[in-house]
Amino acid sequence: MPAPLLFVLSGLTQYLGAAIAVGLFDVLPPAVVAWLRLAVAAVVLVLWRRPWRSRGLWTRRAVLTTVLFGVVLGLMNVAFYVAIDHLPLGTAVALEFVGPVAVAAVTGHGWRDRVAIGVAALGVVLLAGVTLGSGAVPGGDAVVGLVAIGVSAACWAGYIVLGRRVATAESGGVTGLSVAMTAGALVLAPFFVRDAAPVVVDPRLALLVVGVAVLSSVVPYALEQVVLRRVRPATFAVLLALLPATAAVVGAVVLQQVPHPAELVGLVLVSGAIALTATDRTAADEAPPPA
Numbered sequence: 404m405p406a407p408l409l410f411v412l413s414g415l416t417q418y419l420g421a422a423i424a425v426g427l428f429d430v431l432p433p434a435v436v437a438w439l440r441l442a443v444a445a446v447v448l449v450l451w452r453r454p455w456r457s458r459g460l461w462t463r464r465a466v467l468t469t470v471l472f473g474v475v476l477g478l479m480n481v482a483f484y485v486a487i488d489h490l491p492l493g494t495a496v497a498l499e500f501v502g503p504v505a506v507a508a509v510t511g512h513g514w515r516d517r518v519a520i521g522v523a524a525l526g527v528v529l530l531a532g533v534t535l536g537s538g539a540v541p542g543g544d545a546v547v548g549l550v551a552i553g554v555s556a557a558c559w560a561g562y563i564v565l566g567r568r569v570a571t572a573e574s575g576g577v578t579g580l581s582v583a584m585t586a587g588a589l590v591l592a593p594f595f596v597r598d599a600a601p602v603v604v605d606p607r608l609a610l611l612v613v614g615v616a617v618l619s620s621v622v623p624y625a626l627e628q629v630v631l632r633r634v635r636p637a638t639f640a641v642l643l644a645l646l647p648a649t650a651a652v653v654g655a656v657v658l659q660q661v662p663h664p665a666e667l668v669g670l671v672l673v674s675g676a677i678a679l680t681a682t683d684r685t686a687a688d689e690a691p692p693p694a
Contacts, residue, residue, distance in 0.1 A: 409626050409630050410626070410627075410630050412626060413622070413623040413626040413627055413630070414623075415653065416618045416619070416622045416623055416626075417618070417619050417622075417623040418492060418496070418619075418653040418654070419618055419653055419657065420440075420614070420615045420616075420617070420618030420619030420620075421483075421484075421487060421492060421615075421619055421653070422492065422653050422654065422657040422658055423611060423614060423615050423618065424436050424437075424440065424484060424487075424615045424619070425487060425488070425492070425658060426611075427608070427611060427612070427615070428488050430601065430608060431598065431599070431601065431602070431608075432598055433481075433484040433485045433487070433488040434481045434484060434485055434594075434595060435595045435598045435599050436484055436612070436615065437477075437480040437481040437483065437484035437485075438477070438480075438481060438588065438591050438592070438594075438595040438596075438599065439595075439599055439602060439612045439615075439616070440480060440484075440612070440615050440616045440619055440620060441476070441477050441480055441584055441587055441588045441591070441616075441620070442588040442592070442616075443612060443613055443615075443616035443617075444584055444616040444617070444619075444620035444621050445581065445584035445585040445587075445588045447616065447617065447621050448577065448580060448581035448584060448620075448621065448624075449581045449582075449585055451577075451581070452577055452578040452581045454578050454579075454581050454582045457573075457578050459572060459573035460572075460578065460579060460582055465572060468565060468568050468569060468572075469569055469579055469582050469583045469586060470583070470586040470590075471565055472562070472565040472566060472568070472569050472579075472583045473582070473583030473584055473585065473586035473587030473588075473590070474586065474587050474590050474591070475558050475561045475562055475565060475587075476558075476562060476583060476584065476587050477584075477587030477588065477590065477591045478554070478558050478587075478591075479554075479555050479558035479559055479562060481591070482551045482552070482554040482555035482558060483495065483499065483551070483552070483555040485547070485548075485551040486498075486499075486548045486549075486551035486552035486555060487548075488548070489544050489545060489547050489548030489551070490545065490548035490549070490552060491654055491658075491666070492653060492654035492658060494666055494669075494670075495548070495552050497526065497669060497670050497673040497674070498549070498552045498553075498556065498673075499552055499555050499556045499559060500523070500556070500559075500673050500676075501523060501553075501556045501673075502555075502556035502557060502558070502559035502560040502562075502563075503559055503560065503563055504519055504523045504673075504676050505523075505556075505560060506560045506563050506564070515679045518679055519676040519679035522672050522673075522675055522676040522679065523672065523673055523676035525669075525672055526668075526669040526670070526671070526672030526673035526675075526676065529665050529666070529668055529669035529672065569583060577624060577625070580624060584620070
């Protein structure tokens, strides 16, 4: 299967899981759903990868980096789920891309990176303006959504820096990810585990949570590992531009969140900014998307 098709499949499963998660927000707080997604995905990945067999993972430096990476990843997921409780899915995903675009603009050296941050800023203004003007999703608070997605974007920027260190380690990739997710789930557990109690006594709810974890974390990461083995890092960065459009499609089809014309322009601008930042850089400057 061609790499772009695999990437589209990854994006569709990722945001289909997010769409299912939105349906759980009437039963569980969004942040709790995000933590459960992280915890269940961690269990699945640990059972699959068996990280205790990887000696390189357990040096002091590697453990510290992996734990910090997991906490950032967990906070990013929590903030993103809070955001999509208040913002349309496609808008939230596009705004979240400010994080990686900003990193590219700060660390980049070419004209593409400088132009990209301006294009992205214009797209964000359009997206934020429409969201504030339209009252976000029914029952949502646009200001809360924008603050949450800002936190998520900042965490994504941190993910790129820390994720490169984990991915380039001797035992990196999915094995390092399994340890990071476990660490993030454990660190955040005191804040969310009490409110997660309904999942224990409701088999249907538990099954939906497992579905969200598999669709939004396990399957996309596995597919992205395949893509990363097939294409150059710069090509992978170009493929990132597919994600806001994929999220908008899932939001429109599953959640009936039909984009406003100005939102469509904003989505195109943010996606274009991502494509502009996809210059021929070394693998050290790029990392796969997290959510």
